[in-house]
Amino acid sequence: MTSPAPQLVVGFDLDMTLIDTVPGFVAVLAALGAELDVDFPVDEMTDRLGPPLDMMLADHLAPEEIAPAGDRFRELYPDHAVHPVPLLPGAREAVDAVRRQGGRVVVVTGKFTRNAQLHLDHLGLDVDHLEGWVWGVGKADVLRREGAQLYVGDHVHDVEGALAAGVLSVSVLTGGCTREELVAAGTHVVLDDLAAFPAWLEGYLTRSGVTA
Structure with a gap:
């Protein structure tokens, strides 16, 4: 059979x-950077989207800042990143x-x-x-x-x-x-x-x- x-x-x-996803990531990174007083290189960071957020933030924040920044990124995301994408x-x-x-x-x-x-x-x-x-x-x-x-x-x-x-x-x-x-x-x-x-x-x- x-x-x-x-x-x-x-x-x-x-x-x-x-x-x-680029327009949304740009908007959230800008909002997060304004809160943290960090000038994220958004064009560079969104050029090859795919890696986890923590990896993207690692080159720009102290190790102890990465997890809280990631949490805040995800909190900001719905208001900044959904409609533009x-x-x-x-x-x-x-x-x-x-x-x-x-x-x-x-x-x-x-x-x-x-x-x-x-x-x-x-x-x-x-x-x-x-x-x-x-x-x-x-x-x-x-x-x-x-x-x-x-x-x-x-x-x-x-x-x-x-x-x-x-x-x-x-x-x-x-x-x-x-x-x-x-x-x-x-x-x-x-x-x-x-x-x-x-x-x-x-x-x-x-x-x-x-x-x-």
């Missing part, structure tokens, strides 16, 4: 994969493409879960599961638990998470990492942006036999 093909489950990163091109269509195949959409992000949910709600992006505050290879446990076949991200650490989970790594060039960096990290597929994802997904399903 032939076993049924597995259900399609697609994981997506959030920042700079589904949403353009748009979907990236093709994001809604990419999610819809998974839905048309009867698949599940899982968002796995390093962002604080509550703030990530605010973005999804504000932009009307319906997903089956959101997992926040996981980074790099830490995403692998979530992807395995949710039964994902592929993970879509923009950063080399998204590639690390996909490879650690043993799933297909699909990378988009909407973040700060170059094609060469993503390929060197081991990604299987590189797309210019999510606008190319629906056509790619259709071809992938035809080749792999994954179904709804």
Whole structure:
């Protein structure tokens, strides 16, 4: 008896994969800097979004200041960072493409879960599961638990998470990492942006036999 093909489950990163987080980060860093009297180099800090906030703050604050500053950043975030942040091109269509195949959409992000949910709600992006505050290879446990076949991200650490989970790594060039960096990290597929994802997904399903 032939076993049924597995259900399609697609994981997506959030920042700079589904949403353009830069305007929101700039606004929150400016507000935090004003409170702390610190002139954060916001252009430099938002050039390659993806690493955890504590890592971003580490070069600009004393060690004992990082955790409180991170807490305050997350408190400021809802009022400053949700409304300015748009979907990236093709994001809604990419999610819809998974839905048309009867698949599940899982968002796995390093962002604080509550703030990530605010973005999804504000932009009307319906997903089956959101997992926040996981980074790099830490995403692998979530992807395995949710039964994902592929993970879509923009950063080399998204590639690390996909490879650690043993799933297909699909990378988009909407973040700060170059094609060469993503390929060197081991990604299987590189797309210019999510606008190319629906056509790619259709071809992938035809080749792999994954179904709804």
